[in-house]
Amino acid sequence: MTVAPFRLGMLIPEFPTQTHAFFWREITALRAAGVEVHVFSTRRPAEDCPHEWAERAASETTYLYPPRLSSALVSPRDFPGMAQALAYIARLSVGAKQKARALGMLACAVDLLHYARERKLDHVHGHSAADAAHVLALCRLLGGPRYSFHLHGDLPVYGTDHGAKAWDATFVAAAARPMQRQLIEDAGLAAERTYTLWMGVDTDRFQPPAKRAEDPRGLHLVSVGRLHLCKGHVHTFSGLRKALDRGLKAHMTVGGRGPHEKEIREAVARFGLEGHVELVGPLGEAAVMELLHRADAFVLSSVGLGEASPVAVMEAMACGVPPVCSIIGGTPDMIEDGTDGLLVAQEDEEGLANAFLRLGQDRALQERMSRAARERAVRTFDYRETSRRLLDAIQESRAPHRQAA
Structure with missing residues (x-):
């Protein structure tokens, strides 16, 4: 039957x-x-x-x-x-x-x-x-x-x-x-x-690269999501500016589109980050994976209401990219601070700067977090x-x- x-x-x-x-x-x-x-x-x-x-x-x-x-x-x-x-x-x-x-x-x-x-x-x-x-x-x-x-x-x-x-x-x-x-x-x-x-996330498709090359421009930060003020780009840029002023070599790629692109581009200029931050527009899955394969850390510094368990963070962790996230929604359940990523308070620009410095100045820590992030994604987020x-x-x-x- x-x-x-x-x-x-x-x-x-x-x-x-x-x-x-x-x-x-x-x-x-x-x-x-x-x-x-x-x-x-x-x-x-x-x-x-x-x-x-x-x-x-x-x-x-x-x-x-x-x-x-x-x-x-x-x-x-x-x-x-x-x-x-x-x-x-x-x-x-x-x-x-x-x-x-x-x-x-x-x-x-x-x-x-x-x-x-x-x-x-x-x-x-x-x-x-x-x-x-x-x-x-x-x-x-x-x-x-x-x-x-x-x-x-x-x-x-x-x-x-x-x-x-x-x-x-x-x-x-x-x-x-x-x-x-x-x-x-x-x-x-x-x-x-x-x-x-x-x-x-598809952990078979989103995987770490065979070898992640060191970027001569320093720590490569990546963010993918809507260009909306609630995503905290302005706080990320402020934290990046502080870290650069303390000697960090770093640059950032931002993927996505949204209603506040003009304000976000203005923030890049306001913090003097034109040579350090690139906005690349909306990305398909293949392009997101290619970008994550070149990333050292994923940043999501959302504020306010609306965030739950961000898939973009799961995709980054599946690719072995440790996240730097604000404490919002389900991020404390997704990330063990100091093990497979770093958590900071919302709007904590000093905390973001310290997180970027910590990762940028300790390659061994970066690699340990990369492995732990991948293990967490496979175990929990498939x-x-x-x-x-x-x-x-x-x-x-x-x-x-x-x-x-």
């Missing part, structure tokens, strides 16, 4: 973009495990994705916004749960403008319901705790499949009404332990309905293991946990 494959919907906002490499890895791993994965997204991304798999990913993605006209014109009599869905929106703790916007999410939820029925989906997992989670909750109220969703940063970044979003979620995952605590303490979820599920844990969570938590809507 042939057993039908488990059919999983995966809802990812604005997929694919530069920061979505992990999601594609996860989809690939789940399919390799025999899961039939159907990819959905809220809307098409505004910018092109630089990864080599992006065209295929976009072609396999069903976009829910704008919703089909047939979904936008439904009435309460069309679905038994429509009255409950409208009541859900009415009870949201937001203003009239946001509630009107939620009616658009309801039309997207109707679209998702149609697709779920057509494709006989067993479950839908959302990689967001923001509007996408509302779409999942509304779809469930209309009679759609069981669902779960993932919190990828601090709870306040993802809007309000998290208890409503999770009203019948089989579980809510968090990408780091501090976010799991927020789900329990701030959103009021029962602990047994939450998990910490990290993202992951995407096949993290994807298996997600699938286990979905399959083990499918007993109902209904709460009042």
Whole structure:
């Protein structure tokens, strides 16, 4: 007797973009495990994705916004749960403008319901705790499949009404332990309905080079991510300036794009780093690996809210590049300070300078941390293991946990 494959919907906002490499890895791993994965997204991304798999990913993605006209014109009599869905929106703790916007999410939820029925989906997992989670909750109220969703940063970044979003979620995952605590303490979820599920990296593909050559320009620092002020580039540049003024030979390559590129370029000039810092724009996976193979340290000095367990740090560690990170989100769980990387307080420019000096002046320390970072990545961050844990969570938590809507 042939057993039908488990059919999983995966809802990812604005997929694919530069920061979505992990999601594609996860989809690939789940399919390799025999899961039939159907990819959905809220809307098409505004910018092109630089990864080599992006065209295929976009072609396999069903976009829910704008919703089909047939979904936008439904009435309460069309679905038994429509009255409950409208009541859900009415009870949201937001203003009239946001509630009107939620009616658009309801039309997207109707679209998702149609697709779920057509494709006989067993479950839908959302990689967001923001509007996408509302779409999942509304779809469930209309009679759609069981669902779960993932919190990828601090709870306040993802809007309000998290208890409503999770009203019948089989579980809510968090990408780091501090976010799991927020789900329990701030959103009021029962602990047994939450998990910490990290993202992951392909440790077979992201590997250290056979030999890492010494750079005649000194310590090579690398940062890859959105060009956003929350990523702390300005603090990194200040720390680098301090270290250079104390005699360190170093230079830095910054990959990525984002809304604050102008301010970040201005900061490079303000600290007199034009000869030491190069901004190279968005990078595909192959280019990221090539850059990491030339790096001595990876820098992420993020500040504020929003950071969880950064995949860019995992990729660096898999390539044997020790990270220098601010203490934010899940970085203290990812990095053992002084063993496989260095941790500094947020906005601590003196601490960043000392970290750069420490690595730049002690090649043996750099090499020990490189080996330890690689070992940690293989042991903890491989995407096949993290994807298996997600699938286990979905399959083990499918007993109902209904709460009042």
